[in-house]
């Protein structure tokens with residue numbers, strides 16, 4: 001069972017909606033496509049910087065170091081020619097080889113959060129997950145894990161704080177077919193107390209009955225979605241997708257306790273942006 005701060009107050013639907021409304025009013029690059037989901041357009045320079053930092057990290061994560069460009073990397077992934085250390089959830093592991101690259105990536109993410117007017121509205125961000133998601137699942141067993149991302153879920157069930165916001169960024173590859181489904185939060189999530197850790201994602205089976213939101217995903221357009229929005233990875237016989245996701249803690253909540261992911265307090269990393 002994940003470690004979680006059970007005493008942390010549950011953020012209401014209205015408080016969540018208010019946060020997105022205020023952010024969209026302040027940040028011209030964020031457009032709401034649902035009261036709890038924003039579509040984010042990056043400045044071209046920010047997105048290029050992000051792709052550059054990501055490719056560098058991916059190259060370093062390979063054994064031997066990958067030589068080429070992002071297109072060549074995607075092709076090598078589709079042909080199963082990469083030797084790269086990932087978790088069952090396709091996340092590039094933090095190791096001595098990737099540490100410098102991950103540090104550079106977090107610096108870049110912080111800059112982007114500042115430009116988007118998000119940094120001033122959060123207390124902490126999680127360590128980023130950089131994912132190389134293949135068109136087909138690694139093995140049937142990886143999909144049977146208690147918290148497999150291919151099952152419809154919210155991260156709170158896996159031990160994340162209840163007030164998180166996800167920033168999800170498709171960076172390269174086949175986001176149309178190796179994609180993500182996102183759902184509006186079912187009313188029962190709030191009225192029946194489902195914003196708490198569960199032993200596995202099956203424990204909430206049947207909670208989500210509506211069809212997924214119409215997202216019209218494309219590379220370089222990110223989503224900022226509420227932690228109460230169920231989501232899942234969906235594979236439709238496509239090719240590799242590279243994406244990044246980071247969880248944000250909204251003010252006034254703070255990461256004083258240990259959660260499933262590690263969080264960086266904004267007041268500690270603020271020195272990067274002053």
Ligand SMILES: [Fe+2]
Pocket residue numbers: 149153154155231
């Ligand atoms: Fe998730």
